[in-house]
Amino acid sequence: MEERSQADRRADLYEQLARIGKVVVHPKRVELLDLLCQAERSVEALAEAAGLKLTTASAHLQVMRQARLVETRREGTRVYYRAAGEEVCRFVTALGDLGRARLAEVDQILRAIGAGSDSAERVTRAELLERARSGDVVVLDVRPAEEYAAGHIPGAISLPLEHLEARLGELDPGLEVVAYCRGPLCLLAPEAVATLRARGLRARCLEDGLPEWRQAGLPVATDPADRSGRDIPARTPADGHEARPDRRR
Amino acid sequence: MEERSQADRRADLYEQLARIGKVVVHPKRVELLDLLCQAERSVEALAEAAGLKLTTASAHLQVMRQARLVETRREGTRVYYRAAGEEVCRFVTALGDLGRARLAEVDQILRAIGAGSDSAERVTRAELLERARSGDVVVLDVRPAEEYAAGHIPGAISLPLEHLEARLGELDPGLEVVAYCRGPLCLLAPEAVATLRARGLRARCLEDGLPEWRQAGLPVATDPADRSGRDIPARTPADGHEARPDRRR
DNA sequence: CCTCTCTTCCACAGATCTATGGATAACAGA
DNA sequence: TCTGTTATCCATAGATCTGTGGAAGAGAGG
Numbered sequence: 001m002e003e004r005s006q007a008d009r010r011a012d013l014y015e016q017l018a019r020i021g022k023v024v025v026h027p028k029r030v031e032l033l034d035l036l037c038q039a040e041r042s043v044e045a046l047a048e049a050a051g052l053k054l055t056t057a058s059a060h061l062q063v064m065r066q067a068r069l070v071e072t073r074r075e076g077t078r079v080y081y082r083a084a085g086e087e088v089c090r091f092v093t094a095l096g097d098l099g100r101a102r103l104a105e106v107d108q109i110l111r112a113i114g115a116g117s118d119s120a121e122r123v124t125r126a127e128l129l130e131r132a133r134s135g136d137v138v139v140l141d142v143r144p145a146e147e148y149a150a151g152h153i154p155g156a157i158s159l160p161l162e163h164l165e166a167r168l169g170e171l172d173p174g175l176e177v178v179a180y181c182r183g184p185l186c187l188l189a190p191e192a193v194a195t196l197r198a199r200g201l202r203a204r205c206l207e208d209g210l211p212e213w214r215q216a217g218l219p220v221a222t223d224p225a226d227r228s229g230r231d232i233p234a235r236t237p238a239d240g241h242e243a244r245p246d247r248r249r
Numbered sequence: 250m251e252e253r254s255q256a257d258r259r260a261d262l263y264e265q266l267a268r269i270g271k272v273v274v275h276p277k278r279v280e281l282l283d284l285l286c287q288a289e290r291s292v293e294a295l296a297e298a299a300g301l302k303l304t305t306a307s308a309h310l311q312v313m314r315q316a317r318l319v320e321t322r323r324e325g326t327r328v329y330y331r332a333a334g335e336e337v338c339r340f341v342t343a344l345g346d347l348g349r350a351r352l353a354e355v356d357q358i359l360r361a362i363g364a365g366s367d368s369a370e371r372v373t374r375a376e377l378l379e380r381a382r383s384g385d386v387v388v389l390d391v392r393p394a395e396e397y398a399a400g401h402i403p404g405a406i407s408l409p410l411e412h413l414e415a416r417l418g419e420l421d422p423g424l425e426v427v428a429y430c431r432g433p434l435c436l437l438a439p440e441a442v443a444t445l446r447a448r449g450l451r452a453r454c455l456e457d458g459l460p461e462w463r464q465a466g467l468p469v470a471t472d473p474a475d476r477s478g479r480d481i482p483a484r485t486p487a488d489g490h491e492a493r494p495d496r497r498r
Numbered sequence: 499c500c501t502c503t504c505t506t507c508c509a510c511a512g513a514t515c516t517a518t519g520g521a522t523a524a525c526a527g528a
Numbered sequence: 529t530c531t532g533t534t535a536t537c538c539a540t541a542g543a544t545c546t547g548t549g550g551a552a553g554a555g556a557g558g
Contacts (some may be wrong), residue, residue, distance in 0.1 A: 006362075006436065007300070009358050009361065009362060010280075010436065012275065012354075012358050012359050013355060013359075013434055014276035014277070014279045014280045014283075015276045016348055016352050016354050016355045017273070017276070017344055017345065017348045017355070017434075018273065018274055018276040018279055018345060018359070019278045019352065020273070020277060020347055020348060020351075020352070021270060021272075021273030021274040021275070022274050023270075023345070024266070024267065024269070024270030024273070024274075025267055025271050025273075025545095026267060026270070026276040026545090026546085027260065027263035027264045027266070027272040028262045028263070029262045029268040030266045030267055030270065031259075035262075042505095043503080043504075043505060043506090044504070044505085045385060051256070052547095053547075053548075053549095054503090054504085054505075055506080055507090055547080055548070055549075055550095056546080056547055056548075058506060058507090059506090059507095059546080059547080060546095062506080062507095064547095067293070067351075067352075068351045068352055069347075070350065074554090074555090076503095076554095076555060077502090077503055077504045077505080077554070077555045077556065078503090078505085078555095079504075079505060079506090084351060085350060085351065087346060087350040087351060088347065088351070089349045091343045091344065091345070091346075091347045092347070094339060094340045094343035094344075095266055095270070095340065095343075096267060097336060097339070097340075098267065098269055098318075098336045098337065098340045098362050099262075099265055099266045099269060101267050101334060101336040102269075102271070102316075102317040102318060102333060102334065102336060102337070103268065103316075103317055104317075105261075105265050106262060106266070108259050108264045109262055109265070110262075112258065113255075137508060140384070161423075163511060165524090185262055187255065187258070187259065193542065206276075236396065240485060271515095275515090275516085290535090291534080291535090292534075292535060293535085302517080302518070302519095302536090303534085303535075304517080304518065304519075304520095304535090304536080305516080305517055305518075307535060307536060307537090308516080308517080308537095309535090310535095311536080311537095323524090323525090325524095325525065325533095325534090326524070326525045326526065326532095326533055326535080327525095327534060327535085328532045328534075328536090330533060382527060401556090424533070455514095457501095485502095
């Protein structure tokens with residue numbers, strides 16, 4: 001009995017973990033989760049963004065909710081979903097990292113669009129902090145405006161990729177541009193950089209995206225009014241990766 | 250065409266990540282992966298450890314291999330499986346962390362067996378390093394011997410839980426015991442500590458287990474002969490969590 | 499109370515996954 | 529070559545998951 005009950009509990013544990021696995025077994029759910037790590041969204045917006053019918057998206061979201069990976073907030077007739085905590089984003093990040101590390105296919109896809117592991121081209125977080133402080137760089141957030149509003153690098157300018165061409169004139173051609181987006185699997189920043197370079201501007205991508213920036217313990221601004229300032233704090237809590245807070249609790 | 254191909258690639262990306270998700274959607278596969286993060290094993294051993302029939306275990310392992318999360322090595326008529334790289338263990342760790350953080354059920358199960366989040370009881374890695382260096386503590390690896398052989402904390406003594414009672418006499422009653430096992434979801438160390446305390450010994454669990462120790466960038470010994478030494482290096486590469494090497498590459 | 503919008507629930511058909519026993523393949527040793 | 533061991537492959541039946549359209553909730557605003 002003792003022994004058996006022990007084995008049962010162990011089985012239960014893995015059963016619970018598989019509840020989480022169930023969420024990421026479907027590509028669209030991974031996509032939804034990735035989106036929710038950027039900003040909360042209504043069901044309709046999520047369905048639209050992931051290319052799903054409303055009822056299908058809702059069903060997927062229910063699965064994610066049962067696994068407690070997302071939470072909801074009601075506003076009038078609309079329901080907003082959000083990632084249920086930092087651990088969720090961390091998990092999604094780990095999944096993406098694992099994919100890039102182990103699945104050659106992932107790297108191929110990324111390479112095919114110029115976002116490949118030519119990471120020599122990428123700016124590190126530490127370097128960005130350094131240069132942003134001295135003011136000789138423009139930090140560009142090329143994600144959709146809602147995501148910028150939900151959290152962005154302090155001092156970054158919001159310029160969604162879709163408006164980039166139209167608003168090129170707003171950029172100081174004398175400064176190098178550092179663009180960032182959702183993360184290493186996101187295509188927005190690489191594409192923006194390609195566009196900028198084609199126009200003769202100096203531009204590079206930031207390594208990773210906002211979630212990793214946040215997970216590194218670096219400051220994140222949420223004031224949607226702040227769109228042009230240069231307010232990276234004079235001294236940051238720490239200097240880059242090492243700043244990551246203790247993983248547990 | 251441009252636009253469409255872009256969306257296709259994005260879908261492909263998530264499709265690839267879902268390949269990984271497919272592995273952790275089945276409780277037994279999570280269990281197998283967890284085991285493989287401790288040490289390589291033959292199919293037979295894995296089936297035995299997870300309580301599966303051979304053919305079923307083999308089928309699960311094929312799924313894991315297709316997702317590139319495990320690799321094999323042949324030795325005569327036997328095939329040994331192992332986790333395909335550190336990122337895999339990191340992912341499993343992230344999954345476990347997420348489970349503990351978001352699923353109340355996980356914490357309940359852990360609490361029911363005394364392994365709950367009474368982490369006040371646990372010894373941190375930094376503290377262990379400190380005290381091991383000054384020699385006033387016995388580090389006990391209570392996992393099966395194969396796992397100890399595949400990698401353990403330098404200076405730790407291998408004393409699998411199943412032999413604990415029989416070999417209690419080998420422990421110096423004057424020193425406090427710090428026991429560790431596979432990780433925060435593993436029951437071995439908490440049980441060992443309970444047993445030791447029942448015998449009047451001072452004993453505590455290490456926070457987390459060997460995978461986390463390794464992921465923190467701390468030294469891991471693999472020499473199976475080293476079973477009683479006290480050879481934690483005088484100075485470690487760094488001091489605990491911060492030592493974690495850069496997450497990517 | 500009625501209507502409109504956004505979301506969830508429900509039922510069902512098609513697809514996918516899982517466990518299992520039996521057959522097959524790879525290898526070691528006589 | 530023959531035998532025994534270990535692992536993989538295969539076919540199948542039962543279970544689970546997905547996408548879908550239609551119906552039902554839940555608020556907001558007349």
